[in-house]
Amino acid sequence: MEVIRVNNLYKTFKSKRKKVNALNGMSFTVNKGEILGFLGPNGAGKSTTIKIMMDLIRADRGSAKILGIDSSSPVARLKVGFMPENPQYYDTLTGYDLLMFSAAIFKVDKNVAKKRAWELLEEFELKDAAKRPIRKYSKGMIQRIGFASTLIHDPEILILDEPMSGLDPMGRVLFKNKMLELNKKGVTIFFSSHIIPDIEDICSRVLIVNRGKVVKSLEKTEIKYLTTTGFKVIIDNPVNIGLKLEKITDNLYSFLCPKNNLIDTLEKLKTHSTEIIDIEPVKKSLEDMFVEITMQDKTN
């Protein structure tokens, strides 16, 4: 079931000196239960898309719908938790106050909100800082209270713009675990990131965006298989098949075989009295794949 539909968005920013085409037909859907990563280079249009989904700005053309309701209606966001890139909060509020403020926006019952606020402060390791003003929080603490505030009304969908930027490794692990835990409970998560390993670790699907549109959608299993570039073959004899052999032990040798050459190579091995001990895939990273896809898009 589809919970978000972004359809053919166009957005041009005009300033005195120049025009920037930020979105050029951005389209995608998010399905219930997904953790969908929105990956793209700087300026690809990720934040612009998210701002349109949250009705912070309006598109020139196209539409964004959440749970079937156009994003221009506040009702569309009742079940959404949203964290912007570089969140800026009223910094005289304490962490606890911010959670209660968010709860009031979503009309959460005050007693329910109080209980939930303390649970979230505990989960995000902010209990000790609960009554301190946010202006005294570190960047990581602001990210954590920001994430906590998106959860105060038990949203069905989370939309997070670069949620892990600026977090230390422990903070990133906390966020990733939290996202996985929420997803297990049925929350659909859409988040943008520059940090490819974070996307690779937790996403069920990745959208690669460039120059204002989606250039590729990859399922987790596709990432697993499409990143294979060749194979490391282990044999028991130093045979000459035209590929460079590495000696592992007196009885084990390995060579790297390009993906498109495996069948021919196995045929050649058949004519020698050698045994194939093992074949393991050699992979490029999602990062290499991302660079290739965006470079290809540049030359098209």
Ligand SMILES: Nc1ncnc2c1ncn2[C@@H]1O[C@H](COP(=O)(O)OP(=O)(O)OP(=O)(O)O)[C@@H](O)[C@H]1O
């Ligand atoms: N308010 C604005 N006025 C003028 N240009 C803008 C405005 N907002 C965004 N842009 C431009 O639109 C393009 C897309 O920006 P956007 O912030 O959506 O990219 P992004 O993919 O989120 O990038 P990053 O990963 O660097 O945050 C960029 O060229 C940006 O400079």
